[in-house]
Amino acid sequence: MSRSVKALAVAAVIAMAGGATMVLAQQRPAQSQRPVVQAPAPAPAKTGLGREAHPAEVAAWAIAVRPDGQGLPAGRGTVKQGEEVYQTQCAACHGEFGEGAGRWPVLAGGRGSLTGENPEKTLGSFWPYLSTTFDYVRRAMPYGNAQSLSNDEVYALTAYLLFLNDVVPETFELTRENFTTVRLPNVGGFYDDDRETTERAFWRANPCMTNCRPEPARVTGRARVIDVTPGERPAGPRVE
Amino acid sequence: MPRETATLNRRGFLAAAGLGGAGVVAGIPHASAAPPAAPDPLITDVQDWARTLGDGVQARPYGSPSQFEKHVVRRDVEWLTASRESSVNFTPLHELDGIITPSGLCFERHHGGIAEIDPAKHRLMINGLVDKPMVFTLDDLKRFPGRVNRAYFLECAANSGMEWRGAQLNGCQFTHGMVHNVWYSGIPLKSLLDEAGLKTNAKWLLAEGADSSGMTRSIPLEKALKDCLVVWTMNGEMLRPEQGYPLRLVVPGWEGNMWVKWLRRIEVGDQPWHHREETSKYTDLLADGRSRRFTFIMDAKSVVTNPSPQAPLKHKGPNVLTGLAWSGRGAIKRVDVSLDGGRNWRTARIDGPVMPLSLTRFYVDFDWSGQELMIQSRAMDETGYVQPTKDELRKVRGTNSIYHNNGIQTWLVRPNGETENVEVG
Structure with missing residues (x-):
């Protein structure tokens, strides 16, 4: 209670200071005939709106983890501990061995599939950084009961997923300390957007307007053949 | 006067595109249909809505669309995802006009x-x-x-x-x-x-x-x-x-x-x-x-929303082709439309504001004699980017990328008006 009163008072003082700044700014023109001295750009004016965050508020929400380990909480977990958590919390959707149930995401395998017909994007085959797994599990899993796992459980689950993907042995324990030493197989498989150079040909001054194909166009594929559209009319329309 | 202009435009288009023989009948003045044998009861009979009182104000404190528009809804494709809580549905573009989505x-x-x-x-x-x-x-x-x-x-x-x-x-x-x-x-x-x-x-x-x-x-x-x-x-x-x-x-x-x-x-x-x-x-x-990662920008893209499979052609003679174009790189500069699968193109008429990073609405008024059409649209933005064909995209990206498919769409219109999503080669 007293804190919020204090915060209000601080806000009021800031707001008044803002008002004073505005008055000063209005008086500026009188000084404009003096020689101009190049000064660094002034900091943007503050509105005084909002309030400073409490450290405990930042700690509660700022749980994002980066590849360099920033944001990792203290904790540890073994593959074996992870398997126990996994079987009760994850296996129903993701399958006992990460193979996925129904259309739920597959979590293991897929190595070597990225150039094939059905790329399987798992931690072992595709994800570049382990931090992504830890961050995502901690913030969003289990599905429908997010943020219910302890940090140790998230470490253990992450260790188990590494094991399922043949990245670590069964005896492995993942900790905050050894976290960034784990390298995922596809870490080198990504590069920044380069469309503006590699697809430069799509910027073309005068696209063809007439006789752009040597032969009349012909149909090479049809959606109806695949027949996966929901609620489609069985018969065609009638033209009047 | 507007009608005349449209006719001239069509003629010019057909001449330029060499489409005269392709069956699009253009520039023919259309005679109105003769009166029906019996008068239309919707006109000769007093209808309920013309006799009785309707709802008063506040019967609908937050208005919603007419009861006759219940088909205009978002739809999903159930097999796409494992659950509806982590899923997607789709805007009924073929039921809308202008540039603002309700x-x-x-x-x-x-x-x-x-x-x-x-x-x-x-x-x-x-x-x-x-x-x-x-x-x-x-x-x-x-x-x-x-x-x-x-x-x-x-x-x-x-x-x-x-x-x-x-x-x-x-x-x-x-x-x-x-x-x-x-x-x-x-x-x-x-x-x-x-x-x-x-x-x-x-x-x-x-x-x-x-x-x-x-x-x-x-x-x-x-x-x-x-x-x-x-x-x-x-x-x-x-x-x-x-x-x-x-x-x-x-x-x-x-x-x-x-x-x-x-x-x-x-x-x-x-x-x-x-x-x-x-x-x-x-x-x-x-x-x-x-x-590729951090492919944030949405490249220029367009689609003909009418006709399209959910909005087939129902009449020969005058028809309005319309669609949407957009680019994440700036304003749409031009949209071309083809009726023959990309062999010949005409520039569509854009109407309504053309704002950067906003949908832009285009139209082509055309006469349809009932022949098969392969309708495509091609957007160009102010940076000079031209929407590529699907095959051009596949050539540089393969078919596994899931995201950023801005290739040119083809709708096949059959003589009975039925319209289908097809690929052309």
Whole structure:
């Protein structure tokens, strides 16, 4: 209670200071005939709106983890501990061995599939950084009961997923300390957007307007053949 | 007079395109049909609505569409996803005109269902590389100076993603319906960053949602300072729950996943976070097995919304072809339309405002004699980018990339008017 009163008072003082700044700014023109001295750009004016965050508020929400380990909480977990958590919390959707149930995401395998017909994007085959797994599990899993796992459980689950993907042995324990030493197989498989150079040909001054194909166009594929559209009319329309 | 102009335009088009023999009958003055044998009872009989009183004011305190428009709804494709809480539905583009998408028809994409948040309980935090971590309420944001009104398209990077291997879904709602265009009111994100005070090493932001997926995306600071908005209204009223009520991030021209809904936190950092939605998802797997990441910009794209499989041609003679074009790189400069599968093109008429990073509406008025058509549209933006064909895209990207399929769409119109999603070669 007293804190919020204090915060209000601080806000009021800031707001008044803002008002004073505005008055000063209005008086500026009188000084404009003096020689101009190049000064660094002034900091943007503050509105005084909002309030400073409490450290405990930042700690509660700022749980994002980066590849360099920033944001990792203290904790540890073994593959074996992870398997126990996994079987009760994850296996129903993701399958006992990460193979996925129904259309739920597959979590293991897929190595070597990225150039094939059905790329399987798992931690072992595709994800570049382990931090992504830890961050995502901690913030969003289990599905429908997010943020219910302890940090140790998230470490253990992450260790188990590494094991399922043949990245670590069964005896492995993942900790905050050894976290960034784990390298995922596809870490080198990504590069920044380069469309503006590699697809430069799509910027073309005068696209063809007439006789752009040597032969009349012909149909090479049809959606109806695949027949996966929901609620489609069985018969065609009638033209009047 | 307008009619005459249209006729001349058609003639010019046909002459230029060499389409005269292709069967499009143009420039023929159409005689009106003769009177019917019996008069139309809809005219000769007094109808109920013309005799009795209708609902009074306040019978519909928040208006909704006519009872005869119940078919105009978002639709989903159930087999696409494992559950509807992490799924997508599609805007019925073929039922709409103009450039603004009605709020209730804007496609939905959720990762943990719709968060229902009392605006009085919503908080926005700015933390990380700032002088002072801060918390704002919605009331605070509404008091900020410099409020803006902007219309922007939002396209999911996976729009048309099911079409990489060939024509699959039969309707522009399903092939292109992960796009909408909305007027937003809010404040520049820059205002909030200035209020917190950016540290000199700030380079990236992490935007985070308050829903149960805790959606996060890394955004380059440069973009945030250029044109990102924090908004609470769409089309003049508060955001719809499914669009992030009470607060959403607007990232103009960039893929929809970055427009974090239920926005609760912006963290400022010196590098990207490489979170799930920018590594496992929303990276573009190319033919060599490597992937492009941070492909934020949505390239120029267009689609003919009418006719299309859900909106077939029903009449010979005068018809209106219409569609939408957009580009994440700027304003649409021109849209061309082909009726013969891309062999010959004419420039469509654009009507309504042409705003950068907004949907743009185009029309071609044409006469149809009942012959087969292969309808395509091709957008060009102010940077000179020309929407490529699907085959051109496949040549440089393969077929595994899921995202950023902006290839030219083909609709096959059969003599009975039936219209189908096809590939042409």
